[in-house]
Amino acid sequence: MSSVALQRSYSAAPQAPVLFRADGLHKSFGGVRAVRDVSFSIVAGAVFAIIGPNGAGKSTLINLMSGIYQPDAGMLIFDDRPLVGLPAHRRVRLGLARTFQKIRLFKHLSVLDNVIAGLHVHHRIPAWEYVVHGPAFRRDHARSREEAFELLRFVGLDQRASIMASSLAYGEQRMLELARALATKPRLLMVDEPAAGLNAAEVEKLLDRIRLVRKRGITVVIVEHNMDLVMNVADRVLVMDYGQFLFEGAPAEVQANPAVIAAYLGA
Ligand SMILES: Nc1ncnc2c1ncn2[C@@H]1O[C@H](COP(=O)(O)OP(=O)(O)OP(=O)(O)O)[C@@H](O)[C@H]1O
Ligand SMILES: [Mg+2]
Known part of the structure; x- marks a missing residue:
């Protein structure tokens, strides 16, 4: 499906509910006010760029x-549920997944096991089964491998399943991080500069995967410097400057906004 068609299907569903809401967020590090009074809403099914x-x-x-x-x-509200105070691992269980600007993988584990680690977030088998490898463990293990391979196929890494994560090329590591995040079965996927350091072909593939993720009903938040990528894939764009909200709108509105041009596009 072309980005134009995706755009159309998005605007055809303006009644889609809000999945995530931030209201009056502040965060300082010492004297640095990193986030100052930022509010926004993300509609379910959207690709929301920052x-x-x-x-x-x-x-x-x-x-x-x-x-x-x-x-x-x-x-912070996710699906009508307040998040403030909840640690990261609890939020993962609620359906929030992310990748990092600086890649974080289990470097000493295989590619496959990195994805399996993501799958295990939701698995509940009795602890003793992990020790003696009982029937529930074996069933769980087989199912996990199958699911992990499917995710690796999705990101094009199934042929690399058994090598160590640290042996992957940089672009492949980014894709593995994406697969691991998807393994946690998110409803909201946040990716922080996923295209950083990728070549043109890899960026194209990443774009395509993000569109497919969205088509599967996962809401996507993407932080990105690559303006072409943002304009291609995003339904809404939030522009920040010096920790503050500067503008929010459709990609075309953002590109035409004088304040945005002054702060960012013109820079
Ligand atoms: N853990 C931290 N400790 C101290 N200062 C921090 C920390 N995290 C972020 N900052 C500061 O907060 C401000 C915002 O940083 P942040 O990383 O959120 O920016 P960014 O928009 O992601 O930038 P970039 O495009 O370079 O990734 C910066 O001044 C940064 O130095
Ligand atoms: Mg950053």
């Missing part, structure tokens, strides 16, 4: 959403 110059507070915003940091003030 852009802004270096140091604008984009990663801090993702860190607040995912629970890596707690805000100094403000509210």
